[in-house]
Amino acid sequence: MPSETPSDAPATPDSSPQHVSAFAGFQRIASGPAAEVIAGLRATAPPPDVLVRVFDDATGTRLDLDLRPQAADEPSPAPTAPATPPPRAVGRPRLGVVAREVTLLPRHWEWLNRQPGGASVALRRLVDEARHVHRERDALRAAREATYRVMTEMAGDLPGFEEAARALFAGDGKQFQLLIDPWPEDLKTYLQQLSAAAWNPS
Structure with missing residues (x-):
């Protein structure tokens, strides 16, 4: 068996595939921007006895798609009214920062809090450095x-x-x-x- 185990977790919702490839059996029948390929597959309506599989070229993940021609015409769920945004705080813009829980030991928090800019700035710097090195x-x-x-x-x-x-x-x-x-x-x-x-x- 392989010496490593790949992660089979599906792509997160905010990482939609950009470029995909579609196979009917072992034949690649389409490849290109995701929206164009999916629209083309729905338009051609492959026979029901042909297994069509569509893969995200970036991750190799098989996409769970409804390729029926009518799927493109089905209405999307009605959008909910956006909540009133809170007043913008004074200071620097958030620049897309997302708050999530991080679990660390006390000694890690102590070290992070001693770094210039505090724990958040230090963690972002460490992640960027690791991304570059690795x-x-x-x-x-x-x-x-x-x-x-x-x-x-x-x-x-x-x-x-x-x-x-x-x-x-x-x-x-x-x-x-x-x-x-x-x-x-x-x-x-x-x-x-x-x-x-x-x-x-x-």
Whole structure:
């Protein structure tokens, strides 16, 4: 089994897919901006006996979509009246800051509170520094997880799946390419696209 376990959690609501790929069976039938692809699929109405799967190209997540032609015409829920915004406080703008709970030990809070600007400023600085330092590692992991999600959906029953998954998480690009080479052409091309950043620079 793979040495790492990808996160299968769905994308958060504020991270809508921008670019997607659609497959009918193993054939890629569309690829492009999400709105255009979904509208095209609804317009063409694929036969009911054809399994159409749509993937977010950024995460490899399969999207749960209603592709019936009438789905595009169904009215959206009536928007609720927005609440009256509170008076704007004097000071710097929030710049998109989101308040969420953070659980730390007392010694962590003590250290954070001693930093210039307080705990919030120190945490933001630490996160930004970590994002910069680990950018390549994070991109590598994200590419492996996206590739594995699509493999699990599309290739779980294909020969060499387990071995290809192990090669993917071991960073063995040559072995991975060798194992997926006999797979359907469109699927193989898509996995190569998703896994482009999944290999160690060395």
